[in-house]
Amino acid sequence: MRESMEFDVVIVGAGPSGLSTAIRLKQLNAELNICVLEKGSEVGAHILSGAVLEPRALNELFENWQDLGAPLNTPVTKDEVYVLKNGEVSKEIPHALVPNSMKNDGNYIVSVGNLSRWLAEQAEGLGVEIFPGFAAAEILYHEDGRVKGVATGDMGISASGEQLPTYMEGMELHATYTVFSEGCRGHLGKQLIQKFSLDTNADPQHYALGIKELWQIDPAKHQPGLVVHGAGWPLEDASGGFFLYHTDNNQVVAGLIVDLNYRNPWLSPYEEFQRLKHHPLFKQYLEGGERVSYGARAITKGGWNALPTMTMPGAMLVGCDAGTLNVAKIKGTHTAMKSGMLAAEAISQVLADDSLSLGKTFSDAFDQSWLKQELYSTRNFAPAMHKFGTVLGGAFNYLDQNILGGKMPITLHDTSLDHAQMQTVAQAKKIDYPKPDGKLSFDRLSSVFLSNTNHEEDQPCHLTLADDSIPTGSNLSQFAEPAQRYCPAGVYEIVEQASGPTFQINAQNCLHCKTCDIKDPAQNITWVTPEGTGGPNYPNM
C-alpha cells in the first residue's frame, strides 16, 4: 500500500494556469488545503514561452501586481512584423495592415519561467503547498470512475526496473478535485481526454513546436521593448512564424514556431531555426553576442474549435493542457491564467455547495467570460492559414479581425490530424541544411547543453514505444525515421550496426517538449514522466 495524503484540491503542474488556479482558490477560501505538484527541479525549470504577456488576467488576479514585484519589467515599445522573402530579403508589413490581434500595445515582454516563480511565491504566501521535483505519474480513480487524485512516480528504480538503495515508493495524493495543468500534451491530460471522451465535440487538436534561445547581445544594439514577429523564409514546406524580443539586461530572445502538421519528413524544425538566425533581420542583433540558453516546447494551437470539454467527474483540465492558447494573438499565458481562475471559481462554488455540478457551474462562467469571447472570435485564424496559405489566409484574418472584429459569420474547420500529414520520402524533396558556424548557429548537443538538462541515468526510459519494430521498420522505410529530425534535443538516432539499423533513444537529453508524442506518424511513442526533477533547468526562459 502506497502512503496517501488528502487535500481539497491537487493541481498538477506549476505553470501560469495551475498557479493561477491555486491562488484564486486561496483568495476565495483561505481554509482550502491545496497542493501543487511540479515535475521540474524547481518552479520555472521546465517552462518556456516567447513571451509577450497581455496583463489582463494578471490584473484580475492581483490588482497590485506592480507593488508585489511581478517580473513584468519590459513594456512593449515597438511592434514590427516582417515577411522574409529569402535568406537575405525581408519586407516589413505596415502597422495598419497587421491583424489587430497581433498588436502589442500595453503588453510586456516577460520570461514565463520567472513569472511562474513569482506566482509560486505568491501562492506559497497564501498557504499553498508547492512540491517541485515530484512528477504526477498516474491518475487515480474512485470505483465509480471519478478522478480521485494522482500518484507521484517511484524514485530510485534502475533502468532494468529493479529497486536501487535509494528507492522511494510514490505517494498517492487524494483530492476532492484534481486540476491538470501540465501544459501542452500533458501525459495525464491526454489519458483523461481519451477516457472521458472530452474531445467528442471538438475538431482534432493542432500543435506546433516552438524553439527558443536567449542571447546576451551588444548593448549598443539593444532596444528594450522591441517586438519582432514574422513568417516566410526559411519555412517552405511548413507554416509557422518567428519571434525576436528585446527584453531587459541586454538580452534578446529569438525563436521559431513550426506547425506540426508539416508534410516533408526531411524537415528539421531545429535546423530551420538555426539557419533563420543567419538572416540579416536576426544577424544584425545576434552577431557578436553570446547564446545563454536554449529550449523547446510544443504548443497547443487548435484554439476554440479544438477545445475539449474542460470538466469531468472530480477533475478539470486548464491552460495548454486543454488548449486555451489564442493563436491569433500568438499568446497563451493570459488565457491559461484566466482558464485557471475560472476553474478555481467554479471549484470553490462546488466545494461550498455540493448540490451544484462542476460541469455546469464552470461552463456557465466560461460562457460569460472574456476568455470564451476571445477564443471564439479568433476561431478562424489558424484554420484560415492552414486552408488558404499565409497570404490569402493573412488577408482573411485581416478582414475578420480588423474589419469584422472576429464576427465573420462562418467557422472554418481543420479536421486533419497533424501526425497523419507526413509524405513519404519518395514523395518529398530532401532538404539540405547548412552546417552550423558555431557563432550564430549550433549543433543540437551544444544546444541541449545550454538547457541544463539532466536525468538520473539509471532509470527506466521515459520515452516508451508501443511497438519496438516501427522505428527501424515502416518509419525508416517510409519517412527515414523523422524523429531524428523533429526532436529538438537529439534524443532519437538511427545507428547503423553490423546487424542493421537500430533505434537509439538518448532519453537523458529530453527537453520534455512532447513533439515525439505528437508527431510520430505511427503514434508509437508515448512520453511518460521520468523520475522527478529530471529534465531541463531553464533560467529566465
Place this chain on the structure above:
Amino acid sequence: MKILVGVKRVIDYNVKVRVKSDNTDVDLSNTKMAINPFCEIAVEEAIRLKEAGIATEVIAVSVGSSASQEQLRTAMALGADRAILVEAEGTVEPLNVAKAFAKIMAQEEAGLVILGKQSIDSDNNQVGQMLAALTKRPQGTFASNVTVDGDSVSVTREIDGGLRTIKLALPAIVTTDLRLNEPRFAKLPDIMKAKRKPLDNTSFADLGIEVKQHIQLDKVEAPAARQGGVKVGSVDELIQKLKDEAKVI
C-alpha cells in the same frame, strides 16, 4: 550526542555556469540553486547516525543569505531536527564560516561536526580544516566511511592511492567525500513537516564574531573557447606543424 551538519546553498550541479558580462562574478540570476552535493552527503550521514541511535539530534547549519533557508528546509525534510542560519550577505570567506561553526559547536556542545569536504562553487576545501584548528579538535577529512564507537570515531579517508583509517577522539570534525553514502530522496509528508521544524536566525554579530575580509575577488573569466582541430594529411605534415606552428619539437 548532537551532530552539526553544514549546508551550503550553491548553484545546482546541472546548471552551466556563466560569467557576468562585466567579469565581476558568475551570473546567478534566476538560476537553480541547491544544497552543495558534499553537504547533502554530510546530512545523510548524520541522519543515518541518528537512525542508528548514535546521535540524539541533528542540527543543520548554514552561513549565507536568507535564501539559504530553502536548503535548510530541504535538510530538515531529509531528517535534520532543526536548523540555524547565520545570515550574511555576499560571499563569506572560509575562515569566517569556520569561526561561526566553532561558536555554534561550543554553544550546542556538539559531539560531531560533519561538513562537505568542499563546495562545488568556490572549491576551497578549507572550512573543515580551519574549524579543527580553531577548536583544537581532531579532523578526519575526505571520509568514505564513518563509524562512531563510544567516545571516538573511526574515519576512513580517501587518500592518493588508497585508504587510510584513523581514530579520532570526540568531539571531532569530519568532512565527507563522494563515496561516503548515497543521499536519500525527501518524502512529500516530510517536506511539509519540515516547514514547521524550528529554524533559528542568527548573525556574526549575535555570535560575537568580527567579520574580517582577507580575500578580494578581482575578476572572473570563462575559459578560452577551444580551437577547432585540423586533420593532417601525412606524418611529415604533422611533424612540420608541431615544429613550426605548435613549436613543441
